[in-house]
Amino acid sequence: MDENIATLATAIGSRVKHERLTRRMTLDQLAEAAGVSRRMLINVEQATMNPSVGTLLRISDALGVGLPDLVQSPEPKAVKVTRTGEGAVLWSSEAGGRGILVGGTEPPEVVELWDWTLGPGDEHASEAHTSGTKELLQVQQGTVTVGVAEQTFVLEVGDSVTFPGDVAHSYSNSTTELARFSLAVFERGVGSGHREANDA
Structure with missing residues (x-):
């Protein structure tokens, strides 16, 4: 993975783990709710792979957060600006x-x-x-x-x-x-x- 992809994978992995633990879900519970394997979920949380959009959508839906929230910092903001190159x-x-x-x-x-x-x-x-x-x-x-x-x-x-x-x-x-x-x-x-x- 190149540096930008690795940074994004790390951010997504941290957010998935944070949201899972906040909901007191085990890896097995989230894997079952999202319809992905436990190994896939571990790989996402540990940022050892670049998951597909479909996988990220299943995980975000199972956690009850939108995909945009999964790839952005968790601090709520009334106005969010994404500059060119920051998507x-x-x-x-x-x-x-x-x-x-x-x-x-x-x-x-x-x-x-x-x-x-x-x-x-x-x-x-x-x-x-x-x-x-x-x-x-x-x-x-x-x-x-x-x-x-x-x-x-x-x-x-x-x-x-x-x-x-x-x-x-x-x-x-x-x-x-x-x-x-x-x-x-x-x-x-x-x-x-x-x-x-x-x-x-």
Whole structure:
């Protein structure tokens, strides 16, 4: 891992462990709630790996925190500013692609704002997110192909698409030029299931 990725992995690992211990959850309990292996969770907490966006989403949902909170410092702020270059790079490819989480709101109504670049031939496949998740994408550069369940949409600069994020979906670039898009992801009621389970 390069230095920036290692620093982010360490911050995420510390935050996951802090949130888990705050909730008095064992590694096994969080692993089961998140649908990941105990070994995977240990690797995340010890920052020995760079987990996928899907894995981070499952862990953040199980902890009842939004993904933006998982990659940022835990101090609550009324206004959060992310300067150019400060976003969390949560996906990258050998072709130059990057998925950067540039900001987001706090639970329970979480909105994430992403800046995505897809290199020539890049594809990012995403598993279904939690029920009710919505995504809104607008192409800033190049051509982006969005797959939503069995449907495929080819989008050019300025085009946008809104779709359910609770089904399998993908973003790809089948051209020889870079493509870039902005993505907003809305998750409703993050942590509410976790709170209900604790209240029972």
